Amino acid sequence: MDIEKMTLKVQEALNLAQQTAVKMNHQQVDTEHLMYAMLTQDDGLIPRLIDKMGINSNAITKEVYDYLDRQPKVLGESAGASSVYATRRLEEVLLKSEDIQKKMGDSFISVEHIFLAFLKGDYPSTSILKKHGITEKAFLEALKSVRGSQRVGTNDPEGTYDALKKYGRDLTEEARGNKLDPVIGRDEEIRRVIRILSRK
Template sequence: MNLNNYTIKAQETIQAAQQLAYNGNNPAIETEHLLKALLSDKESPIIFLLKKNNVAIPLLENKLEEGLAKLPRNQGGEPAQSVSRDLNTVFLKANASLKAFGDEFISPEHFMLALLQINDATAKALKDAGLTEKGLIAAIKDLRKGDTIQSQTQETQFNVLNKYARNLNEAAR
């Protein structure tokens, strides 16, 4: 995995997932760690994408905590920091989705899409909370408004109005 192919936010998400696995004394970094890291980053567009799809975020967070509690733990010694098979599949699927969006770098949105495409407890939790692949793709396109990710910092430019100003169109609705 070449981190130069990831946006800064995606790199930070991977580091946060690794730290969650380490703190949880888990033998591998799992998809649950990645999703928790995605949900924890308030600067990431992920919460916007979930809200746009009317996802029951509290339900998702509860399911995620249940999943994290079920993960195996190392007894004694340092936790191994390997990537699980499912998480490796997520990284591969995220990389494969670049072409569909015309992107040059993998971003947190690619992670969310890839998490939905695998067959594990994390994908089930996302689907149970109301997220669909079709809805997520539509929300990503709405967020980007035709832009693509051509630099490692590109995603910081998405959703700037909602981040730094009051959207009067939204307030009027």
């Protein structure tokens, strides 16, 4: 599997998964290390999508961490980053995510492809996700609302998803929630704005 065909967030998640395995004194990097890494990534897409589905991503993160904490630990001189290896299950998830990426017509493997591979598989994380009501259909709907019709054509597409919500304000929504200052009684300000906007 070519690491150059993975987005920066996937590379970061794989690195974080390895660091988590080393920190927890695990001898192997497993699927749950990767799931935990994707759930705890700074400005990560997966927690945003889970929250968009109306599900508490922190509860899922805690359950995945608790699962990892119950796994056997290796202590001593053999423990460390050089002795950690990837499990077959992790390789399987990455291969499935590559297939999903191709089916979706994307150029790079992104975190959403890996998450879908988890949902299509049978892993400990999958049962945690399903217990919280995360289905493939619900995830794809949340992804579509954030991603729209964009394709993963660069190695950093996650930064472009939902850009309006990230960098803009929905004034209509704020007006509905009475969060804007009232316009009534501001005739002078309104005239000034109209004069400025009508200049050539």
